Amino acid sequence: MHGFGHFVRSFLDRLYIFSGIIAALFLIAILSLIVIQMLARWTGEVFSGAPDYAGYCMAAASFFAFAHALNRGAHIRVSIVLNAVGPKMKRLLEIWCFAIATSLGWYFTYYASKATYWSWKFNDISQGQDATALWIPQMSMVLGSTIFAIALTDHLIHVLISGDHRIESDIVEQSHGE
Numbered sequence: 733m734h735g736f737g738h739f740v741r742s743f744l745d746r747l748y749i750f751s752g753i754i755a756a757l758f759l760i761a762i763l764s765l766i767v768i769q770m771l772a773r774w775t776g777e778v779f780s781g782a783p784d785y786a787g788y789c790m791a792a793a794s795f796f797a798f799a800h801a802l803n804r805g806a807h808i809r810v811s812i813v814l815n816a817v818g819p820k821m822k823r824l825l826e827i828w829c830f831a832i833a834t835s836l837g838w839y840f841t842y843y844a845s846k847a848t849y850w851s852w853k854f855n856d857i858s859q860g861q862d863a864t865a866l867w868i869p870q871m872s873m874v875l876g877s878t879i880f881a882i883a884l885t886d887h888l889i890h891v892l893i894s895g896d897h898r899i900e901s902d903i904v905e906q907s908h909g910e
Contacts, residue, residue, distance in 0.1 A: 751796045795872055
């Protein structure tokens, strides 16, 4: 059983890192779209739909970054209360917080999947110049929110079993929010 647990832990950690890499690639895509749009304007050409594509990439970058950011301690966490209470109360509060967050994560994932399915079913297209089938950019929301819900579930189970979460404290990233 120890080997299987190690395999699952390794798989999940790689999934979260991979999700962060995908988010970074979408940020690079946004930069590329901006540069291409600038070049098109300078040459008198028109790149129709570039702002729409950049918006899709921004949404994709955000959703794919959620799980990676959670594990790196980049999400805003109010730890004043957690630091002021004893270890038993801290554990209960963390279980409560992760249980609510996990429930909301899966709730959002369910409805994002449902909305994406109906966009696909009705062949819904964007109102912009790009006329993109909406289910395509919506899939990044579904995949990113699913990975995030898995990460929240992972942390909830870890708190229930070991009494502590697995969120790394990244002082560099935290200092930007203070």
